[in-house]
Amino acid sequence: MELTLCAISACNAIILIMNNSFFRINDFTSKNRFDKLRNNFISQDIDFDNPNVKNNFDKINPKINTYEIIKIDEKISDTIIIEQEFIKDFLLSGIESIVKNEIVDFDRYCHEKGVVTKQAKKELLNQNQSFKKELKAIKSAKYLSEEVILALTSSIDKLISRHKERIDSNYRKIPNRLKFNWRKNKIQALFYLLWKNDYISASKVSDIGNILDFSIEYLKNENDQEGIYIEMNDSRKELSDFTRAKGDKTPIKELQEIFSKADFYNH
Secondary structure: OOOOOOOOOHHHOOEOOOOOOOOOHHHOOOHHHHHHHHHHHHOOOOOOOOHHHHOOOOOOOOEEEEEEEEEOOOOOEEEEEEEEEHHHHHHHHHHOOHHHHHHHHHHHHHHHHOOOHHHHHHHHHHHHHHHHHHHHHHHOOOOOOHHHHHHHHHHHHHHHHHHHHHHHOOOOOOOOOEEEOOOHHHHHHHHHHHHHOOOOOOOOHHHHHHHHHHHEEEEOOOOOOOOOEEEOOOHHHHHHHHHOOOOOOHHHHHHHHHHHOHHHHOO
């Protein structure tokens, strides 16, 4: 792709790239979804609304003309027209974003559903199985060119490998949970206060709740130090209640008493 910008050097020019950073694997697993990608690409042509042009695009590898903004300096910019190809400029460059997009989708799903470590490991294993099935479908797809199949194969292999790394490292099973000789809401209050006063860095207190549910057990009956320990649960919601002034403030008062005792700091 050759551009002529008077005497402007390439290092002073910034080209705004077309929107093709949204790809997911399943965009390529059926002809219907793949045709939607092709239509999305064609719709970015500057003359797309012209009925004489709309039906004249190549069926396999259409080319379009798009406006691109070239920034010359902080105050001056220019608009030019460039030709872009469906496979080279849209598909192949967009496929590079698949690994990041799929991982972001997975992390968002875990956050929204409150999925913690043991569940996340199972979800990752399930996803890898799905990716392998999708890869098999892609490799036999007649509507995909060989170079697109090769690019997708490379991205899916990287994604499967990345998931496996997370399973083997981040999601190893911790043999024992940390046992607190406190009741549930007192533990939650402690971590809420640490978060509220910036002693714990987390964007949302609900993120801390996920960690508590995975790693801590509490006493069913706080007055029975030899009693039954129970795995933490629902901390994501219950910690959020503190931020909305809905949580029980009794455990906060109890923590004030515990940490104000002089003998607590004996060592």
